[in-house]
Amino acid sequence: MAFDHKHLIDITEYSADDIMTILETAARFKEVNERRIKKVPMLKGFTVVNMFNEPSTRTRSSFEIAEKRLSCDSLNFGGSSTSTVKGESLVDTVATLCSYKIDMIIVRDRHAGVPRKIADVSGAHVIDAGDGKHQHPTQALLDLFSIWEAKGDFTGLKVGIVGDIGHSRVCGSLIPALKIMGCEVTVIAPPTLMPARPDVLGADHVTSNIDEALPELDVVYMLRIQRERLEGAPYPSLREYNMLYGLTQEREHLMKSDAIICHPGPINRGVELDSFMADHPKRSVILNQVYAGILTRMAALYLLLGGSEDGFAA
Secondary structure (H helix, E strand, C coil), X not given: CCCCCCCECCHHHCCHHHHHHHHXXXXXXXXXXXXXXXXXXXCCCCXXXXXXXXXXCHHHHHHHHHHHHCCCEEEEECHHHCHHHHCCCHHHHHHHHHCCCCCEEEEEXXXXXXXXXXXXXXXXXXXXXXXXXXXXXXXHHHHHHHHHHHHCCCCCCXXXXXXXXXXXXXXXXXXXXXXXXXXXXXXXXXXXXXXXXXXXXXXXXEECCHHHHHHHCCEEEEXXXXXXXXXXXXXXXXXXXXXXXCECHHHHHHCCCCCEEECCCCCCECCCECHHHHCCCCCECHHHHHHHHHHHHHHHHHHHHCCCCCCCCC
């Protein structure tokens, strides 16, 4: 299948048609993942390096499962195991990896811009698995897939993103992706968790009042409150944050009857969500998002590397 992209680094480089191609391919992989034997030979012979220079559980594990199910050869690399701790430069480390004749590097790094730098110097396909506060495009894709499955269409959907907007790389990809697909986006946060220029994010509306926003929203996307930032006192306490911005059972009556709840994980129960809302059988699509991570990452790997069609047929 022809796909006119080499990298997945910045979601704004993708059109609505590009994104729909990924989502539709992910839907095809759903059938593959529901077979008893889920491994298919579609990327057999391709070598993928997972360079995770920052801790990750969900993103890393879903990429590894996606690679295995597509029959890639993969190398896990990064963190304290790399020669960068010995003083080797990033460019030299990448050059060493590329001497193995690899096909793709999936990179997560605490510094914004690292995936682009690797793409510039490596010649390999590159997927950004999260860089600093910049972007996390595969997270945006799995979020879009989950919303698309639940709602059937994007046009005119009203999506609210609640929480630590200022420090979120999820927002860096999700807001532009939602806008590309025709959604109306509201960001909701206390002023201390909002960036200095929230308009730069591209959202249609900015508010600090969740109770006023909820009745209008089709999708409520709750961001993780990063406890590690609490020392900087962006809000008085987790308890107060929950009272003012938490999506709780007491707030459900404010929501549309068919509104859904998303969260990138891991959830801080009792902070951004209570258990009633996190586990809500009709509203919560949080576990669907986890599964969609495998499907959309399989789709991105397959499309970027130009794999064979062998495997879609049962």
